[in-house]
Amino acid sequence: MKNELIKPSGLVMNSDRRLFLKRGSLSVAAAGLLMIGCNDDEQIPMNPAVSLGSGDTGILNYAYALEQLEAAFYAAVIKGGYFANANAEEKQIMGDIEKHERAHREFFKAALGKAAIEDLEVNFSSIDFGSRSSVLGAAKTFEDLGVAAYNGAGKFLVSADLLLIAGKIVSVEARHAAAIRDLINPGSADFAGDDLIDVNGLERTLSFSQVLTAASAYVITPLDFSQLPS
Amino acid sequence: MNLIKLLDTICPDTKSSEEKDLFFSRRESFRKFGDFGKKVALAAVPLAILSSLPRIAKADTASLIGVLNYALTLEHLEYRYYQMGLDSGVINAADRVIFQKIRDHELAHVKFLQEVIGNVLKGTPVAEPKFDFTAKGNFKPFSDYPTFLALSQAFEDTGVRAYKGQAANVMESDVVLTAALSIHSVEARHASMVRRLRTKKGLDTAKGWISNGSIGSLPAATQAIYAGEENVMHAGVNVVSLTGLDATAVSEAWDEPLNKEQVLGIASLFLA
Numbered sequence A: 001m002k003n004e005l006i007k008p009s010g011l012v013m014n015s016d017r018r019l020f021l022k023r024g025s026l027s028v029a030a031a032g033l034l035m036i037g038c039n040d041d042e043q044i045p046m047n048p049a050v051s052l053g054s055g056d057t058g059i060l061n062y063a064y065a066l067e068q069l070e071a072a073f074y075a076a077v078i079k080g081g082y083f084a085n086a087n088a089e090e091k092q093i094m095g096d097i098e099k100h101e102r103a104h105r106e107f108f109k110a111a112l113g114k115a116a117i118e119d120l121e122v123n124f125s126s127i128d129f130g131s132r133s134s135v136l137g138a139a140k141t142f143e144d145l146g147v148a149a150y151n152g153a154g155k156f157l158v159s160a161d162l163l164l165i166a167g168k169i170v171s172v173e174a175r176h177a178a179a180i181r182d183l184i185n186p187g188s189a190d191f192a193g194d195d196l197i198d199v200n201g202l203e204r205t206l207s208f209s210q211v212l213t214a215a216s217a218y219v220i221t222p223l224d225f226s227q228l229p230s
Numbered sequence B: 001m002n003l004i005k006l007l008d009t010i011c012p013d014t015k016s017s018e019e020k021d022l023f024f025s026r027r028e029s030f031r032k033f034g035d036f037g038k039k040v041a042l043a044a045v046p047l048a049i050l051s052s053l054p055r056i057a058k059a060d061t062a063s064l065i066g067v068l069n070y071a072l073t074l075e076h077l078e079y080r081y082y083q084m085g086l087d088s089g090v091i092n093a094a095d096r097v098i099f100q101k102i103r104d105h106e107l108a109h110v111k112f113l114q115e116v117i118g119n120v121l122k123g124t125p126v127a128e129p130k131f132d133f134t135a136k137g138n139f140k141p142f143s144d145y146p147t148f149l150a151l152s153q154a155f156e157d158t159g160v161r162a163y164k165g166q167a168a169n170v171m172e173s174d175v176v177l178t179a180a181l182s183i184h185s186v187e188a189r190h191a192s193m194v195r196r197l198r199t200k201k202g203l204d205t206a207k208g209w210i211s212n213g214s215i216g217s218l219p220a221a222t223q224a225i226y227a228g229e230e231n232v233m234h235a236g237v238n239v240v241s242l243t244g245l246d247a248t249a250v251s252e253a254w255d256e257p258l259n260k261e262q263v264l265g266i267a268s269l270f271l272a
Helices: A009-013 A017-022 A024-035 A055-077 A081-085 A088-115 A132-156 A160-184 A208-215 B003-010 B017-023 B037-042 B058-088 B093-120 B145-170 B174-200 B220-226 B239-243 B247-253 B260-270
Strands: none
Touching: A055 A088, A055 A132, A055 A160, A055 A208, A081 A088, A081 A132, A088 A132, A088 A160, A088 B239, A088 B247, A132 A160, A132 A208, A132 B174, A160 B145, A160 B174, A160 B247, B058 B093, B058 B145, B058 B174, B058 B260, B093 B145, B093 B174, B145 B174, B145 B220, B145 B260, B220 B260, B239 B247
8 A cells, every 4th residue: 555655657667766856747756855955966857846835834735735636536536427326325425525625625725825826737547437446446545645644744834723723634534534445345444454554553654755756646737845844 | 665765765864963954944842852854754653763752851741741641541441442342242243353453553552652651751651540431330331232332433533532632732742743643543543434333333324524513323421522523613714604515514524622621521431
């Protein structure tokens, strides 16, 4: 699961690290290198990318980007063939989550005001919205990713108020994730599976670069997170 | 290969700590706890890293120990509840796999918190209290499965609210905050599962998420656990007005915190 999430197509196709870095589509990763102070005198190409900004605003934009992705996904789900033929329980779950993610997206947009990033362009061509397993598999990926993203970003927030708001949202994402996982493998322990939760009972966290790399499989708009805290 | 390991390989960490400070300029309190470097930022908070917590101010340590002992008390309650439930035979055979997993997590949380409090922060972990899960004879969770499920939901939803309410109180320590968040989402997964399980059995109409402040078919004594969950105002934004979505959906999309007094008030019903 973890590997599947952090394996961007660019990385899979290019085992050569230098080549990987030169790929403009991965300016996100390049920005990460700059942040950790790499003394690499190689020129790192920077495509025109949407900057998330810095500080708490940058983290809110990071959350906003993820919520945009989730909201766009569920908007497509409820228009698709799987949803049209889903049973009552699954219709309710998907319909509810679509509303929740739309609410999250609109909230962040309003909270950010003029600092909000633009609407992201997404590409869900790898998802078959007529297929239950394809939709639920993607939903699981997005929900688990969202939880790990919020859990990983929390410590970088300076504002206690924003930390609380992030906390209010992440537990709902975790509720979604558990429900989706139970739809995939009903009645099992997968809702809080060992693929995510370690021997200390702690759920995994993912860094900005891990999350955005995973998201880049579905987000066309290049994102520059180089000013985010680290 | 993990992308971060890749970046580490390409870019060995050769900066002095002063230079690092420039790159890692962050909220002021971070420096108080020393520079954990980027590895902490990427790790799943293993104990090895927790053990490397530098010496921190006594007052801060005392405050962290207080919060973590409060969390430990709740984890003791949850662990004991599930262990007694599993031992009693009240749980349907088909559902045991769910409650064994939840029990395993609660036990792991107990041990983890004891480790952090005792061996990292050099405090004294609270002893397990004596519990009365009948709440003075009002409930029979270990002989009536619907009651067992009802109290399980109540404990999990309380746990989510309790951890959420403490996030700001541990944010001075990145490591403790991240660990608390990583427990918090696990409790939310448990809550979602148990809520839906009750509904699948025809015991309630609860969804995985909390609709308004509704207790559903739970006993009236659980009212305090859901008080305030109907909130739709966040950061001064009324999300119902903003989106035109129904208030139920908006209330579901945000979970609300409870403070320590509220949670201990709920938990005290189950103290012997």
